[in-house]
Amino acid sequence: xxxxxxxxxxxxxxxxxxxxxxxxxxxxxxxxxxxxxxxxxxxxxxxxxxxxxxxxxxxxxxxxxxxxxxxxxxxxxxxxxxxxxxxxxxxxxxxxxxxxxxxxxxxxxxxxxxxxxxxxxxxxxxxxxxxxxxxxxxxxxxxxxxx
Numbered sequence: 675x676x677x678x679x680x681x682x683x684x685x686x687x688x689x690x691x692x693x694x695x696x697x698x699x700x701x702x703x704x705x706x707x708x709x710x711x712x713x714x715x716x717x718x719x720x721x722x723x724x725x726x727x728x729x730x731x732x733x734x735x736x737x738x739x740x741x742x743x744x745x746x747x748x749x750x751x752x753x754x755x756x757x758x759x760x761x762x763x764x765x766x767x768x769x770x771x772x773x774x775x776x777x778x779x780x781x782x783x784x785x786x787x788x789x790x791x792x793x794x795x796x797x798x799x800x801x802x803x804x805x806x807x808x809x810x811x812x813x814x815x816x817x818x819x820x821x
Contacts, residue, residue: 685744706725707719717753
């Protein structure tokens with residue numbers, strides 16, 4: 675059964691939207707695309723090398739779990755940087771799920787260790803951190819712009 679790449683991308687984004695913060699979703703996931711699906715490998719497209727690295731390293735397990743949840747199949751994936759002209763034709767390194775079998779108890783424990791007071795949604799900008807907040811927003815909104 676072949677799956678439509680556009681349909682799969684919509685399902686992935688809908689699922690991940692509830693799994694990550696709105697800032698993370700808008701920064702890293704919303705601009706993600708799918709170039710092709712071949713056999714058991716999905717080739718994602720990123721707008722920058724930084725986004726590519728971030729997806730490969732920070733969202734690796736989340737992407738594997740989301741793909742397994744949506745398709746009920748074990749996919750590998752690779753991410754290519756669309757801003758790198760020489761990389762658009764060739765695929766980058768295929769990333770395989772090498773996560774250990776972590777028990778549900780361990781996952782639940784890890785979720786309990788996060789303090790909900792210290793999330794992006796509850797961040798308060800004050801006089802002491804206004805400059806740092808503005809700098810972080812500027813970098814987040816224009817990561818490749820050199821000042």
